[in-house]
Amino acid sequence: MILVYLIISIAGIFALGWLFRWTGQKINWPKDEWNIYFRDMSYLVGVGFIFAVALILFTLYVYFILQIKFFVWGVQLLVICGLSGYIFRFLGRRIGTEGSRKLFRSMPVTAAFGILTVILYALLAIFADFIAPYEQDEIFEVINALPGGNPDLGGDPRFLLGTDQLGRDLLSRLIYGAQNTVGIAFATTVFSFLIGITGGFLAATLGGWVDQVLSRAVDALMAIPQLIFALLLMTIATAWAGSNKVMIMVYMVLIIAVLDSTRVYRLSRAVGLNIVVMDFIEAAKVRGETLRYLLFREILPNATAPLLAEFGLRFCFVFLTISALSFLGIGIQPPLADWGTMVRDLAQFINFAAFSPLTATLPLLAAGAIALLTVAVNFIVDWVLHKSSGLKS
Amino acid sequence: MGSIFGIILRRIVLGILTLFVVSLLIFASVNMLPGDFAQTILGQGATPEAVESIREDLGLNKHPVQRYLDWLGGIIQGDFGVSFAQANFAEYGGTSVELGGIASVADQLAPRFKNTMFLAGVSAAISVPLSVMLGILAALYSNSIFDRAINISTLSSISSPEFFLAYILILFLAVLNPIFPSLSNVYEGMTFWEKLDRTMLPALTLTLIVTAHMMRMTRAAIINLMVSPYIEMARLKGTAPLMIIVRHALPNSLAPIINVIALNLAYLITGVVVVEVVFVYPGIGQLFVDSVKVRDIPIVQACCLIFAASYILLNLLADIMTILSNPRLRHPK
Numbered sequence: 221m222i223l224v225y226l227i228i229s230i231a232g233i234f235a236l237g238w239l240f241r242w243t244g245q246k247i248n249w250p251k252d253e254w255n256i257y258f259r260d261m262s263y264l265v266g267v268g269f270i271f272a273v274a275l276i277l278f279t280l281y282v283y284f285i286l287q288i289k290f291f292v293w294g295v296q297l298l299v300i301c302g303l304s305g306y307i308f309r310f311l312g313r314r315i316g317t318e319g320s321r322k323l324f325r326s327m328p329v330t331a332a333f334g335i336l337t338v339i340l341y342a343l344l345a346i347f348a349d350f351i352a353p354y355e356q357d358e359i360f361e362v363i364n365a366l367p368g369g370n371p372d373l374g375g376d377p378r379f380l381l382g383t384d385q386l387g388r389d390l391l392s393r394l395i396y397g398a399q400n401t402v403g404i405a406f407a408t409t410v411f412s413f414l415i416g417i418t419g420g421f422l423a424a425t426l427g428g429w430v431d432q433v434l435s436r437a438v439d440a441l442m443a444i445p446q447l448i449f450a451l452l453l454m455t456i457a458t459a460w461a462g463s464n465k466v467m468i469m470v471y472m473v474l475i476i477a478v479l480d481s482t483r484v485y486r487l488s489r490a491v492g493l494n495i496v497v498m499d500f501i502e503a504a505k506v507r508g509e510t511l512r513y514l515l516f517r518e519i520l521p522n523a524t525a526p527l528l529a530e531f532g533l534r535f536c537f538v539f540l541t542i543s544a545l546s547f548l549g550i551g552i553q554p555p556l557a558d559w560g561t562m563v564r565d566l567a568q569f570i571n572f573a574a575f576s577p578l579t580a581t582l583p584l585l586a587a588g589a590i591a592l593l594t595v596a597v598n599f600i601v602d603w604v605l606h607k608s609s610g611l612k613s
Numbered sequence: 614m615g616s617i618f619g620i621i622l623r624r625i626v627l628g629i630l631t632l633f634v635v636s637l638l639i640f641a642s643v644n645m646l647p648g649d650f651a652q653t654i655l656g657q658g659a660t661p662e663a664v665e666s667i668r669e670d671l672g673l674n675k676h677p678v679q680r681y682l683d684w685l686g687g688i689i690q691g692d693f694g695v696s697f698a699q700a701n702f703a704e705y706g707g708t709s710v711e712l713g714g715i716a717s718v719a720d721q722l723a724p725r726f727k728n729t730m731f732l733a734g735v736s737a738a739i740s741v742p743l744s745v746m747l748g749i750l751a752a753l754y755s756n757s758i759f760d761r762a763i764n765i766s767t768l769s770s771i772s773s774p775e776f777f778l779a780y781i782l783i784l785f786l787a788v789l790n791p792i793f794p795s796l797s798n799v800y801e802g803m804t805f806w807e808k809l810d811r812t813m814l815p816a817l818t819l820t821l822i823v824t825a826h827m828m829r830m831t832r833a834a835i836i837n838l839m840v841s842p843y844i845e846m847a848r849l850k851g852t853a854p855l856m857i858i859v860r861h862a863l864p865n866s867l868a869p870i871i872n873v874i875a876l877n878l879a880y881l882i883t884g885v886v887v888v889e890v891v892f893v894y895p896g897i898g899q900l901f902v903d904s905v906k907v908r909d910i911p912i913v914q915a916c917c918l919i920f921a922a923s924y925i926l927l928n929l930l931a932d933i934m935t936i937l938s939n940p941r942l943r944h945p946k
Contacts, residue, residue: 262853262854262855264753264754268754288789439631440631440634440638443631443925444635444920445920447884447886448901448916448920451886451902451905451913452917454905455905455908455910456646458908459908536772540772540774543774544774544775544776544886544887547774547887548886548887548890548905549902549906550905560774563776567780567891570780570784571788571795580784580788583780584777584780584781584784587774587776587780588777590773590777591769591774591777594772594773594774595768595769597772598771598772602768
């Protein structure tokens with residue numbers, strides 16, 4: 221049934237698109253450019269116009285007439301995100317030094333939004349202790365209080381987002397999640413870069429058998445899909461750690477850092493190979509500099525630009541891997557608050573969407589917190605990559 | 614023609630070699646487990662006799678190299694051993710592992726492998742045509758509003774975690790509008806349409822992730838070519854923009870597109886883990902995660918090997934297809 225509606229509406233849009241172009245060509249517009257525009261319009265552009273109009277009408281219909289809660293919230297959220305990015309860029313263009321204003325002038329709204337979000341997350345993570353109303357593992361006598369804080373609907377005014385099955389405040393846990401999840405992911409990425417960059421630059425400078433051994437080892441590690449290999453190694457790590465939950469997390473950080481450093485290794489080796497052949501490296505070698513000086517004082521400063529963009533991407537990847545592991549129940553361990561674990565624990569509430577929309581947003585809130593950060597970082601990286609490559613073409 | 618076969622043969626041999634190294638890696642990491650498998654199987658209250666007998670059954674008292682060769686030999690013959698849960702059951706039930714009568718890992722994996730392949734197949738059938746089409750359209754109208762909207766939405770869907778997309782889909786397509794079931798309990802004996810209906814939500818989730826990536830690569834590959842002189846020539850002689858892309862740009866950008874499609878198919882088979890857990894889909898990923906939690910090593914090993922093998926196989930396929938689609942690689946100087 222749904223399929224039939226879908227096919228009919230798509231066919232209708234295509235027919236209307238044709239009609240739109242046809243009438244546009246028949247009418248004699250007052251302005252000559254319009255006549256030319258319609259004459260040269262391809263069929264698909266006409267369909268695109270109609271499709272856009274249909275999309276806007278559909279959005280307005282659901283927003284104002286049907287008023288589906290989640291749809292309304294989603295649209296509002298999108299508008300707020302877009303506006304905040306726009307305002308942030310506007311402010312950035314006015315306030316600040318000459319350099320920063322220049323930077324903001326060439327920035328798309330998406331990148332501005334990304335930077336704003338990353339700053340907010342960083343603030344949330346650093347000042348979680350001051351922002352969160354309660355401790356992350358503080359247990360109250362109110363169990364499973366519903367969000368909203370209205371006592372008539374099963375809420376509690378003390379807990380804005382309600383409490384979980386053990387009676388812990390969900391808002392505090394969400395805020396502390398920023399500290400734990402983002403912090404652990406960040407530490408893992410830094411660690412992965414330390415390993416990857418050192419290995420990659422070593423292979424590039426020394427060459428020979430060091431390069432061969434490292435490269436073949438990395439090839440072998442990369443032949444197994446990352447999440448799968450991480451899961452296999454976590455099986456072993458949990459056996460090693462036993463009931464020591466801190467050790468499980470330490471092993472997880474180590475495992476993901478090592479697995480992820482293979483990608484960093486590949487990049488830094490490729491970048492390093494281009495730098496090693498330069499004359500200043502030759503000069504430094506002749507000067508008799510140590511290997512450490514060569515790697516971190518000569519090569520690293522010249523490789524920061526591509527490595528920084530890669531850092532953003534790798535951070536997203538590590539963050540998603542850790543969240544996925546936590547979601548599967550073998551990542552960050554309780555009592556630490558973590559978004560992946562929260563999604564898993566709260567997932568069942570999504571079935572209450574029809575009666576209690578606020579409750580159903582709880583798992584989406586935790587999952588959305590993960591998504592928002594990775595999307596934001598990706599927006600920034602996309603802009604940086606576009607900026608560094610777009611100038612050439 | 615001989616040279617193509619030579620190249621392809623070399624790739625295949627390289628692939629088999631990689632697979633061999635991977636199996637070694639998996640075996641080695643599993644052998645880093647502390648203590649003894651037999652102890653793990655039987656738990657804390659095991660008598661020394663029971664431990665000894667299970668060690669005998671599983672061949673644990675042999676040298677690691679011998680065990681590795683046995684394991685590898687078994688796999689080549691399609692025998693992945695017996696899962697710990699089943700071995701434990703057999704031990705307490707009094708039957709020996711050797712006698713049979715209990716399900717082997719291969720028996721447990723086979724139906725689930727079929728389900729996972731079905732899920733991957735459905736998602737591929739939706740996502741591959743969709744992403745190539747969208748990629749062509751985005752390249753055709755590059756830098757228009759359409760292109761930018763597609764760029765933002767695909768970037769968002771690539772970078773979101775799978776479970777976020779999955780729960781959004783559940784919310785809108787299963788809870789608020791009950792179109793598809795949110796739990797996909799697929800079992801033997803269902804008709805194809807029933808199965809398709811149950812598989813739809815996980816398949817759509819995977820489609821969202823994979824399409825975004827493939828579409829971006831298709832767009833980039835075509836746009837890269839749009840500045841070449843022969844495209845300009847086609848434009849000057851008055852070929853329609855869509856025709857330029859389909860007739861002139863697409864054949865030359867086939868190699869990167871095929872590559873990214875194969876890579877994403879590999880992702881479909883390996884990245885299904887989270888999606889299968891969300892939808893309780895009875896596939897290999899679900900079994901893998903469950904076995905990881907209870908440390909059922911034979912199953913973990915087998916799943917890992919299957920995932921790695923499909924990953925390597927699809928990469929190999931991409932390699933070979935790339936060579937075949939590019940005459941310059943087909944006839945190396």
